Amino acid sequence: MKLKIDKTLAASVALHVLVLGYGLVSFSTKAYEMTPEESVAVDVISPDQLAKVMAGMKTGKKENPKPLVDKVAEAKPIDDAVGKVTEKAPVITETAPPPQPKAEEKPVEKKPDPPKVAEKPKEEPKPEKKPDPPKVDPIAEAIKKEEKKPPPKPVAQPAAKPPEQKQKIVERHFDQTQIAALLDKRDATRQAATGATLNSNAALGTSKGTAADNSATWGSMFKQQVERCWKKPYGGIESQKPEAAFAIRLKRDGTLEGMPVPEGTPATPYLRVYQESALRAIIECQPYKLPAAFFEEWKYFAPVFTEQKT
């Protein structure tokens, strides 16, 4: 018996083989090269954290994580203080020369302990109001009175002030960042910061910022490349949560500068196997194609192989 072959069938088979064969070759597992993407570093913070970040002062200590709190939240006299400070302003323009020395002192006082600024006018205007109600500025008044006639009250005041001023001189220091404040003749508008608990230490706020970080871009490119070589060992059906970290140095051409340095020694045989498999992957997959623009960032980094979901 002779086997008859349908020509169209043969042609169809041949064409299919051709197409599939071409597909096998051309769609073979060639590494995709990811194009670098623009990335924006985003940190997710809670509203509470945001409030802390906002409550910072430039001159605060870096170590202090708490925001400055002058008063417990219920404090109410803020409105009064503001009113008095603004009342004072027109008086200064009336008697222009005298306030000069005062302006210099004020900012220095103001920074370390602002509430005093608000308190001072409170105390001083009261004695002054009796002899001369329209004029509120205490120092201008004091100077004028000293020139004319020395009454008992002004004598008492200078006696009380000098010790205070001496203390301040000891603490006074030059701070370039405060030049603007020195020149600023406006009155302080900062109100007492309120919070749940008192904290007299000024803080910088919570710093969360990082330097320019493009690791999202080159990191994902590295991940994609190294994963192709990683033959993850079989860890059984129990989740073992292994982790293997290395410190690696890359050259500009993307090859390893030296052997990757494993972080720590594995505790179990499986962790050792896991670490070794990751090491093999790092070595096998070089050279890495990473964006040259970020070389400074990826020349030294720590890949962490893990099964832990973040």
Added chain:
Amino acid sequence: MLFRPNRRQIITGMASAGLLMSGQRAFGQAPKRIIVPEGEFTPLPIAIPNFAAGTPADTEVGAGVTQVITNNLKRSGLFAPIDQAAYIEKVINIDAAPNFQSWKSINAQALVTGRITRQGDGRLKAEFRLWDVNTGQQLTGQQYFTSPEYWRRIAHIISDQIYERLTGEKGYFDSRVVFVDESGSKERRVKRLALMDQDGANVKYLTRGADLVLTPRFSPSTQEITYMEFGQGDPRVYLFNIETGQREIVGNFPGMSFSPRFSPDGQRVIMSLQQGGNSNLFVMDLRSKSTTRLTDTPAIDTSPSYSPDGARICFESDRGGKPQIYVMGATGGGAQRISFGEGSYSTPVWSPRGDYIAFTKQGGGQFAIGIMKPDGSGERILTSGFHNEGPTFAPNGRVLMFFREPGGNSGPSLFTVDISGRNELRVPTPGFASDPAWSPLLS
């Protein structure tokens, strides 16, 4: 304007500079961490060129050893041996470091080199080295001496070494399986006790098939098995020495005794004894022959299996209506039901690792093989079908063997499956086969 820092400022300045400098050393060097998450498990590509022959007569054995190792690793599902045809280097010198570049180019991550040499006294010397191709390091290396007929065992031992070094788990290749060999027509089935290597080689028949045999079980010593045999009258539990061929009845009880199993120390046999319509669990000390009753219920308690530490027993009981799995202390007492799924559960067996209990589950017209933790949680069905039964664990607790009957006029055959449910494979046997029991590691 002149900047004149006071003393305190100078001190704080110096202190903060020192802090910065020390910080630079401690933390400033910390590199950016890039998380490479959860890759898929991939079998490890491994190259196993033929073991070199020390003398020309050893070429065949060398190729045989290589073949057995390749087959073992491949069947485990954790390795992907590379076809020898792809090798760039064909002749390998075991005494020198391999040319790793040529192995890298065929994507091998591990390489096994070895040599078989016949010694002057007729013994075989087998040497092997396991290499990490990417780092160029030798991961392990051993040499063994054996008489030539045991070359397969050498191959299994080397396979175990490779498996253990590359997976971090003990191997299971150097082990045997006892099973019931079935031949003849369905009506006149001849059932013989048979023994073979775990890969199906070296089949040996232990009984002649005159009597029906069932449920053979290995002793931890691997030289003895216990099984149930229907002779004239009631079935009885026997003890059989593989080396000497001697056999004896375990105890002399009225009525049936069945489903025997050794304790982990090999000193006792636990089994079921029939009493009226019920059966209860008894344990017999093999030395003193004294018997202790463990359960006393008006129900059928059977298929007991010890935990690897010998402290607990899991067994099957229908005291709650349908057959379910229970766990109790090795000396008896209150039993706790651990199986609560639909259907009925039977033939529980405790893993040598202690982490799982395997079982046969019947329901919805299907027989399934599954595992659960000893507290009954984490139930997982590995395979399901017309008839699957009798799971037994590999020595490392990672693989299960069971038998499957497709139905019709066909007969049962043996299968292995990973406890994750992956990599189900048929085990080659000469005829039909059922009731497998895996031995502990031989060495």
